[in-house]
Amino acid sequence: MRGTVLVADDQPRARRALATELRDAGFDVCEAENGTQAWERFRGRSPDVVITDVVMPRSDGLDLLSRIRAVSEVPVILFTAHGTAQAAAAAFKSGADDFVCSPDLEIDDLVALVANAVSRTGTGKPHPDLARRLVGDSKAMRRARERLTGLAPLRTPVLVSGEPGSGRDTAALALHELGASAGDPWVHLGPGNPRMNPNKAIPAAVYLDEVDRFDADGRAYWAKLVDDAEADGFRRRPRILASTLAPLPTLSADAAFAQGIGRVLLRFALELPPLRAIPEDVPAIAESLAERIGASVGRSLRLSPAATAFLSEQRWPGNVTHLERVLERAITYSRGRQIRRDVVEEVFADLADSLDTIRERGAVREREELLHALETSRGNISRTAEKLNKSRAAVYRLIEKHGIPLQKAR
Numbered sequence: 001m002r003g004t005v006l007v008a009d010d011q012p013r014a015r016r017a018l019a020t021e022l023r024d025a026g027f028d029v030c031e032a033e034n035g036t037q038a039w040e041r042f043r044g045r046s047p048d049v050v051i052t053d054v055v056m057p058r059s060d061g062l063d064l065l066s067r068i069r070a071v072s073e074v075p076v077i078l079f080t081a082h083g084t085a086q087a088a089a090a091a092f093k094s095g096a097d098d099f100v101c102s103p104d105l106e107i108d109d110l111v112a113l114v115a116n117a118v119s120r121t122g123t124g125k126p127h128p129d130l131a132r133r134l135v136g137d138s139k140a141m142r143r144a145r146e147r148l149t150g151l152a153p154l155r156t157p158v159l160v161s162g163e164p165g166s167g168r169d170t171a172a173l174a175l176h177e178l179g180a181s182a183g184d185p186w187v188h189l190g191p192g193n194p195r196m197n198p199n200k201a202i203p204a205a206v207y208l209d210e211v212d213r214f215d216a217d218g219r220a221y222w223a224k225l226v227d228d229a230e231a232d233g234f235r236r237r238p239r240i241l242a243s244t245l246a247p248l249p250t251l252s253a254d255a256a257f258a259q260g261i262g263r264v265l266l267r268f269a270l271e272l273p274p275l276r277a278i279p280e281d282v283p284a285i286a287e288s289l290a291e292r293i294g295a296s297v298g299r300s301l302r303l304s305p306a307a308t309a310f311l312s313e314q315r316w317p318g319n320v321t322h323l324e325r326v327l328e329r330a331i332t333y334s335r336g337r338q339i340r341r342d343v344v345e346e347v348f349a350d351l352a353d354s355l356d357t358i359r360e361r362g363a364v365r366e367r368e369e370l371l372h373a374l375e376t377s378r379g380n381i382s383r384t385a386e387k388l389n390k391s392r393a394a395v396y397r398l399i400e401k402h403g404i405p406l407q408k409a410r
Contacts, residue, residue, distance in 0.1 A: 004030065004046075005049045006038060006052075007030070007031050008033075008034070008038035008050070009052070010033050010055075010057055011053070018107055021107050021108070021110075024180070025114075025153035030045050030047065035061065035063050037058075038052060039067050042068060048075075048118060049075045049114050050068060050077070051076075052064055053079060055080060061091075062094060075098075076097055077096070077098045077099075077100070078096050079099075079101070080101050097117055108156060115153060129177075130148060130178060133170050138280050138281045144171070144270060144272055152174070152175050154268075156234050157226055158269070159211070159266060159270075160172055160242070160243045161247060161269060163245065166272045166320060167319075168243040171270075172209075175241055181239050184203070186206065186238075191214055194215065195221060202237050202238055203238050204238060204239065205239040205240070205241055206238045207243070208240065208243070209243050212244045212245075213389060214389075219257075222261050226240055242265055248266065248269055248271055253393075254391045275320055275323065282308075283311070283312060286323060289324050290303055290327050297332070301334055301336075301339050303339045307340060307343075311344065327339075329350075333347065366398070369388065370384075370402060373388050381395055381396070
């Protein structure tokens with residue numbers, strides 16, 4: 001269980017519907033039909049989160065909040081279909097963690113609020129397996145795990161952003177295997193294969209890898225499915241998980257993406273930090289990788305302190321994947337029971353040369369593709385953007401990056 005939630009609402013149908021969704025999300029739930037009964041339940045069960053309607057007989061939500069705040073700092077979420085700014089102010093002044101006032105309350109939104117409240121307090125501790133998949137105790141990594149913990153049990157789409165090698169695929173798989181679609185099949189799609197096979201059964205989840213690189217038809221196809229899922233309260237399958245190499249602010253500024261499939265995806269998004277931003281996590285990540293790689297090749301080795309210090313000093317342009325490649329070779333080349341610094345330095349230098357060569361070839365290919373698109377589009381930037389499946393702003397950035405004079409783009 002992810003924690004105990006007390007649900008207080010005098011409307012039986014609404015209360016039971018919310019309780020059912022919370023149980024499906026992995027919470028233990030106790031129910032109360034008024035404020036007085038909720039207070040009794042609170043004292044008997046010591047819930048991790050309380051979510052209560054404001055208007056109830058015998059004792060309302062604000063009375064319940066006041067009683068709870070006299071003895072506990074447990075998160076309390078108040079909701080009502082009818083309320084005022086004054087009521088919201090009174091709720092927050094009395095110590096409410098959240099106040100939701102809307103005539104069109106969605107159960108999924110309330111479940112998300114509960115999950116976020118649990119992740120903030122630490123009562124909903126990340127799944128132990130998640131801590132092994134995304135290692136590190138930096139603030140950025142703890143935040144990433146907390147957000148994954150909150151998002152995993154929901155049925156909403158999720159967009160994971162991160163540089164190559166930062167763990168986007170790992171995070172997406174964790175959302176599937178530790179979440180609402182756990183135990184059921186999923187399908188991995190990419191820019192070269194952006195649609196599901198219509199002759200196969202609908203999977204529990206679909207992973208749209210680098211969704212921002214899907215062609216216009218592919219993005220429109222998934223935008224419609226996301227919109228249909230939202231209209232149905234995200235109850236229909238498959239659950240849509242997606243990833244992108246682009247930073248979230250960049251995608252938000254891209255009107256074509258933000259107004260299409262990104263309209264929903266950007267609401268449920270998280271960004272994984274690059275390894276250079278969390279150098280304090282490098283020793284723990286390296287140790288975890290060395291243990292796993294060593295076990296796979298039948299060796300039990302540990303990094304020497306000097307080797308660990310060297311790894312912590314590097315920038316890691318390829319992020320965790322780059323670090324993993326260095327350790328794979330270092331373990332293969334090492335003798336004894338320690339991975340020495342000189343071995344790690346040598347492997348790192350060899351791979352750095354390889355990465356430079358790859359980047360150089362990639363830059364050449366990128367420039368050639370841009371020149372070809374400009375030529376076949378007769379210099380029309382909009383048509384060039386369409387051919388490259390990029391925004392106009394991205395095309396202008398590429399033109400500047402590669403030093404191509406606009407007057408030559410006819």
